[in-house]
Amino acid sequence: MSAEGKVALITGAAGGIGLAIAQRYARDGLRVVLTDLPGGNGEAEANAIRDGGGWARFEGLDTTSETAVEALFDSVEAEVGPVEVVVCSAGIATGGVPFQEMALEVFTRVLNVNLVGPFIVGKAAANRMIASGTRGSIIHISSVGSVLGVETSPAYCTSKGGLGMLTKVMALAMAKHGIRVNAIGPGPTLSPMTQASLNDDAVEMMLSRTPMGRFAEGDEIAGVAAFLAGPDSSYITGQTLYADGGRLALNYVVTHRKAG
Numbered sequence: 001m002s003a004e005g006k007v008a009l010i011t012g013a014a015g016g017i018g019l020a021i022a023q024r025y026a027r028d029g030l031r032v033v034l035t036d037l038p039g040g041n042g043e044a045e046a047n048a049i050r051d052g053g054g055w056a057r058f059e060g061l062d063t064t065s066e067t068a069v070e071a072l073f074d075s076v077e078a079e080v081g082p083v084e085v086v087v088c089s090a091g092i093a094t095g096g097v098p099f100q101e102m103a104l105e106v107f108t109r110v111l112n113v114n115l116v117g118p119f120i121v122g123k124a125a126a127n128r129m130i131a132s133g134t135r136g137s138i139i140h141i142s143s144v145g146s147v148l149g150v151e152t153s154p155a156y157c158t159s160k161g162g163l164g165m166l167t168k169v170m171a172l173a174m175a176k177h178g179i180r181v182n183a184i185g186p187g188p189t190l191s192p193m194t195q196a197s198l199n200d201d202a203v204e205m206m207l208s209r210t211p212m213g214r215f216a217e218g219d220e221i222a223g224v225a226a227f228l229a230g231p232d233s234s235y236i237t238g239q240t241l242y243a244d245g246g247r248l249a250l251n252y253v254v255t256h257r258k259a260g
């Protein structure tokens with residue numbers, strides 16, 4: 001791809017899928033601003049990218065704060081240049097209970113991080129791209145959970161379902177400005193999120209319903225993000241591209257089979 005030299009800002013980039021995308025973009029020659037909640041691995045990961053010859057810097061950012069997001073875009077634009085590629089990967093998967101048992105505070109928190117955050121970041125990015133005439137690419141990280149419900153993940157699935165529609169309405173509003181908005185819908189992917197939340201039974205269940213029989217590596221999701229950032233995807237907007245090992249193609253009435 002030839003998004004080389006462009007400035008990319010990635011949320012949730014201290015680990016997991018966001019970090020894999022940051023590393024891929026840096027390998028592809030983009031200048032990458034990694035952002036995540038302050039205090040994690042982000043600074044060390046940005047250092048590691050620089051040590052490997054890439055361009056990277058880390059900024060602490062809570063994506064649910066519009067004031068903080070606006071201020072960060074201002075400073076990045078002033079110090080690095082107009083942001084041309086934005087990836088919203090920050091997300092949480094708190095829950096584990098059906099909706100009727102879920103505290104309102106938990107439901108709201110998940111919606112805030114997974115849906116309101118991408119709205120705030122997407123709005124800040126889009127307005128600056130319009131103002132600077134940047135024909136940019138905005139990429140949300142959705143999930144197969146946007147179209148497949150899980151009884152015990154009411155907030156997560158609802159947030160990702162909403163993110164699919166946010167992607168469409170943003171794409172419609174941005175099309176006349178030459179700005180593309182898409183989402184990636186990963187299936188089960190190796191990351192701190194999955195490592196922290198899944199026990200052996202859950203892994204076995206997920207893999208038994210994933211035709212490719214394995215988790216994705218973060219880099220396999222990053223490849224889709226590279227495609228969506230570059231000119232090869234120039235006529236794609238408003239889409240969610242699923243990188244799911246065949247999961248959405250599977251009719252679940254077939255016999256449950258062992259992973260592998």
Ligand SMILES: NC(=O)c1ccc[n+]([C@@H]2O[C@H](COP(=O)([O-])OP(=O)(O)OC[C@H]3O[C@@H](n4cnc5c(N)ncnc54)[C@H](O)[C@@H]3O)[C@@H](O)[C@H]2O)c1
Nearest residue numbers: 012016017037062063089090091143186188189191192193
């Ligand atoms: N791993 C999977 O199997 C999988 C599958 C489908 C979709 N996803 C989605 O991919 C994205 C990345 O997930 P991951 O698996 O890499 O998880 P992860 O937990 O490894 O990474 C998520 C990052 O988001 C950050 N974050 C959380 N709240 C934030 C906030 N308010 N502001 C800024 N950053 C915040 C966390 O600190 C963390 O570094 C998420 O949106 C997730 O829903 C993951």
